[in-house]
Amino acid sequence: MMEFRSSLGRVRGLGNSKEGGIGHWWAERLAAVALVPLTLWFVYSAVLMTGADAAQFKAWVGAYGNPVLLILFTIAVYHHGQMALTVIIEDYVHHEAANLIALVLVKLGAFFCATYTIFCIVRLTFGG
Amino acid sequence: MAPGNRPLSPHLQVYRPQITSLLSILHRITGVALVGGALIFTYWISSATYGPEVFAQAQSILGSWFGRLVLLGMTFALYYHLANGIRHMAWDVGWGYEMPKLRLTGWLVVLFSGGMTVLTFAAAYVVAGAK
């Protein structure tokens, strides 16, 4: 059979990051860079919340600056996690339908968890 | 060799485990484990929106021996993945590919994550003891 397309032309757009890998790669790294300071801050804070009761916990969530940091942390974690899981699915799940289902579950799941967590942070900050 | 019949990734069964390959797969394992950690984070934050009793229950589950064991694993996974993630991004900009540097930074990552895990847990016990 004659094949006029180049090898690169044939494989372009086949991966899970349809638009081409570079954009996906960048977005995953960008969240990872943001995660370095955010995680260190979070671990420090979580340690201080060891054994805390609900009142102390609410006071911490709502303290100056913390809601924004918590929301940024939530977005960075689920964004980076979701993109990284996409790469792993691409490596191991080759059956096309299973690949699609796994991707949809991961993306929707991450979107849901991030939105729900942010909603809870806002509620703990402003709720009575 | 016929196209389509090429060997693919390193055949793990015939490879002698080395610090480089072990740390590499550990990055993926800790990454997947941390997705579980993210779900625990969401559980922790959300529990407080259901009132003091539900939050107290979450705190006692996380503070039980099993909860502590899981959090110990998560803490190590987080420090390891963070440090090795920085190592990854150094490679991305072209730094650190020489074999001696690969081994050195690999051991540094292991030392850092082990040490920080112990320090973090010690700090958590101090905080809990002061309450």
Ligand code: HEM
């Ligand atoms: C603490 C800061 C973090 C940094 C600096 C970081 C960095 C990275 C980097 C650079 C990669 C790509 C590795 C590669 O090129 O193969 C990666 C992969 C990954 N990360 Fe993170 N990460 C962080 C936190 C997290 C968190 C909190 C999660 C969980 C939601 C997570 C889950 C993953 C997963 C599942 C992978 C895929 C591993 C693979 O493809 O083998 N990471 N991380």
